[in-house]
Amino acid sequence: MSADYALHGTVAVITLNNPPVNGLGLVTRTAAVDGIRRAQDDPAVTAIVITGAGKAFSGGADIREFNSPKALTEPTLHTLIRTAEESAKPVVAAIHSVCMGGGLELSLGCHYRVALPGAQVALPEVKLGLLPGAGGTQRLPRAIGLEPALEMIVSGNPVLSERLPALFDEVFAPGTDLVAAAVAFAEKIAPVRPLPKVRDRQAAHADAAAFLQAARARVAAAAGPFPAPLECVETIAAAVSMPFEQGLAFERERFMHLIGTPESRALRHAFFAEREAAKVPGVPADTPRRPVEQAAVIGAGTMGSGIAMAFANAGIPVMLLESSPEALDKGLTAIRAHYDGAVGKGKLTPEQLARRMALITGTVQSAEIAGADIVIEAVFEDMAVKEAVFRQLDDVMKPGAILATNTSTLDVDRIAAVTRRPQDVIGTHFFSPAHVMKLLEIVRGRATGNDVLATVLALAKRLKKTGVVSGVCDGFIGNRMIEQYIRQAGFLLEEGCTPAQVDGALERFGLAMGPFRMSDLAGNDIGWAIRKRRAAERPGMTYSKVADLLCELGRFGQKTGAGWYDYRPGDRTPHPSAQVDALIVDHARQAGIAPRRIGDEEIVERLVYALVNEGALILEEGIALRASDIDMVYLTGYGFPLYRGGPMFHADTVGLPNVLAAIERFAAGAHGEAWRPAPLLVRLAAEGRGFNDR
Numbered sequence: 001m002s003a004d005y006a007l008h009g010t011v012a013v014i015t016l017n018n019p020p021v022n023g024l025g026l027v028t029r030t031a032a033v034d035g036i037r038r039a040q041d042d043p044a045v046t047a048i049v050i051t052g053a054g055k056a057f058s059g060g061a062d063i064r065e066f067n068s069p070k071a072l073t074e075p076t077l078h079t080l081i082r083t084a085e086e087s088a089k090p091v092v093a094a095i096h097s098v099c100m101g102g103g104l105e106l107s108l109g110c111h112y113r114v115a116l117p118g119a120q121v122a123l124p125e126v127k128l129g130l131l132p133g134a135g136g137t138q139r140l141p142r143a144i145g146l147e148p149a150l151e152m153i154v155s156g157n158p159v160l161s162e163r164l165p166a167l168f169d170e171v172f173a174p175g176t177d178l179v180a181a182a183v184a185f186a187e188k189i190a191p192v193r194p195l196p197k198v199r200d201r202q203a204a205h206a207d208a209a210a211f212l213q214a215a216r217a218r219v220a221a222a223a224g225p226f227p228a229p230l231e232c233v234e235t236i237a238a239a240v241s242m243p244f245e246q247g248l249a250f251e252r253e254r255f256m257h258l259i260g261t262p263e264s265r266a267l268r269h270a271f272f273a274e275r276e277a278a279k280v281p282g283v284p285a286d287t288p289r290r291p292v293e294q295a296a297v298i299g300a301g302t303m304g305s306g307i308a309m310a311f312a313n314a315g316i317p318v319m320l321l322e323s324s325p326e327a328l329d330k331g332l333t334a335i336r337a338h339y340d341g342a343v344g345k346g347k348l349t350p351e352q353l354a355r356r357m358a359l360i361t362g363t364v365q366s367a368e369i370a371g372a373d374i375v376i377e378a379v380f381e382d383m384a385v386k387e388a389v390f391r392q393l394d395d396v397m398k399p400g401a402i403l404a405t406n407t408s409t410l411d412v413d414r415i416a417a418v419t420r421r422p423q424d425v426i427g428t429h430f431f432s433p434a435h436v437m438k439l440l441e442i443v444r445g446r447a448t449g450n451d452v453l454a455t456v457l458a459l460a461k462r463l464k465k466t467g468v469v470s471g472v473c474d475g476f477i478g479n480r481m482i483e484q485y486i487r488q489a490g491f492l493l494e495e496g497c498t499p500a501q502v503d504g505a506l507e508r509f510g511l512a513m514g515p516f517r518m519s520d521l522a523g524n525d526i527g528w529a530i531r532k533r534r535a536a537e538r539p540g541m542t543y544s545k546v547a548d549l550l551c552e553l554g555r556f557g558q559k560t561g562a563g564w565y566d567y568r569p570g571d572r573t574p575h576p577s578a579q580v581d582a583l584i585v586d587h588a589r590q591a592g593i594a595p596r597r598i599g600d601e602e603i604v605e606r607l608v609y610a611l612v613n614e615g616a617l618i619l620e621e622g623i624a625l626r627a628s629d630i631d632m633v634y635l636t637g638y639g640f641p642l643y644r645g646g647p648m649f650h651a652d653t654v655g656l657p658n659v660l661a662a663i664e665r666f667a668a669g670a671h672g673e674a675w676r677p678a679p680l681l682v683r684l685a686a687e688g689r690g691f692n693d694r
């Protein structure tokens, strides 16, 4: 049973009991319906209270039943709500802590609602690209009025119970025994007839038509590519224009429509992908973790100072170790300037600033960081430098300290091998700016201990990051894929595109930034250094020389005021550069490549399928645990559009046979040597399957 039944005098109390948040799964729904029927049949019962055990009234649909036939098996949520609404004896919802989605819809079917203050009340379906599909769009406007209901449904954001007086018949004083108070309330209203039903009310608004018209314009402008917010408005409008039953049917129809949209599928995919990413086979949730009370970061450059802020923002004390007082001072000054800026913009209070700065201390003595529970190395990307740092860490750090490297490309196993404790070594690959970007690639070395991995996965959460586990390879998941994407971008220049054309196509596809703007931001010299290394490592690998020629001109990007674009002093707006255009044309002529007109579609396919093909190799090699992990990397670290669900999900949506056909077409083109379809892609396409349903 996942709902308990008890008699409190003449009041039956049904307690939803499905941890963690009393999701309304099939077993819980069945038990709740049975409870209401049992109370009907018991002549001694005069009223019914529905409440929730533990940490919630109800968090809504049981996410474990998403995409499963159980969600549609009787009794459905609709049936449960109707059973409560049609009960001949009054039903009181007694709400505390969390009342969301289907949980709120259930309470709206009850005749009365009472609550403790501080309960989070929401209809968050829009965040999954849906709308409340169990009467929420029809009953909430009738319960609290059109305007506040629209705000809640379109935003999906929670509102505290004490701010919703229209929703509740009573909000008790803090600390009240909820069940006892709800039972007393039920006894009081037990004889009252007729039973009040939200469905019988009107959705109140002085000028509904004008309000809805303005809401349509406002919501459409804010929704971008997502259809759900506007569908929410239209179904809420039906609460005004249609009788209740007809409105319910309309809600159902629009809900079923949204379920099938690619945007909602992508949002649901991302929702589950984030949860999946935290799970690692062989590292169960109860794996012992090491304490992380004190952190240290080595190197106070771009990344080190951002990583230190990420710790301070999470309330974890952090020491910054630098090689010289000057470099340390520079890093601390940059941190201070960043926080000052946040105070200036009103994002941080002066007290918060003081607290965060107090958590960050600097040192140039390695002995001072010896007691830290975790140390993250963020020095220059040079194996010899990193090896020297790890030898030193091995000597000074206390036993059991986690030794992490922020390397973007280097071999974590090689770094671990210079220590006598490779089990304590792990990669923590932050993205720039490290205190902002959500992604943390967690690189699991050959010897990394399970407890170390579990600790860093939990730490990612504390730092408010999405941790994604990667195996060891050059560039890990994200940068290994982006190299192929950038490579295609370079080829497209030789074949006739301009940087602005390539960037524009990717940005219209939905990426936050096209490849050339991104390179100008990160610094073109980084890729230059990697290409020089590649020339020695993989002599057969072809790439466009245009980027090297650009770097030879000193056009490293925003930091030098010139890169793929020109920049005016103090302004990050990119302006197309005549010098770069001429460079590209000259180079193509010398290389003997005739320019042609290339459309957006080819540009997007070339770049995105380059990601997909490399992603397939990464998946097959076991570097990524699952396709959805790759999607998380791209959604949280590379600005891939959420409504497309990530590159692998996008490929599944397009259909792998179509992706493969495009790759085969490219393989016959000007830079065909760069295309060799990944065996996994070929196999899945032949089997009619997708990356995400392996």
Ligand code: NAD
Pocket: 298, 299, 300, 301, 302, 303, 304, 321, 322, 323, 324, 327, 377, 378, 379, 380, 381, 382, 385, 389, 406, 407, 408, 409, 429, 430, 431, 432, 522
């Ligand atoms: P950076 O040049 O800005 O900073 C490196 C800092 O390390 C410098 O301040 C330097 O003084 C210090 N340092 C060097 N040797 C040291 C030592 N032995 N002890 C103490 N301090 C020392 O470099 P960055 O961009 O912050 O990159 C750091 C690491 O992070 C690299 O491995 C890089 O590949 C990786 N990374 C960079 C980015 C990025 O976007 N910049 C993103 C992810 C990862």
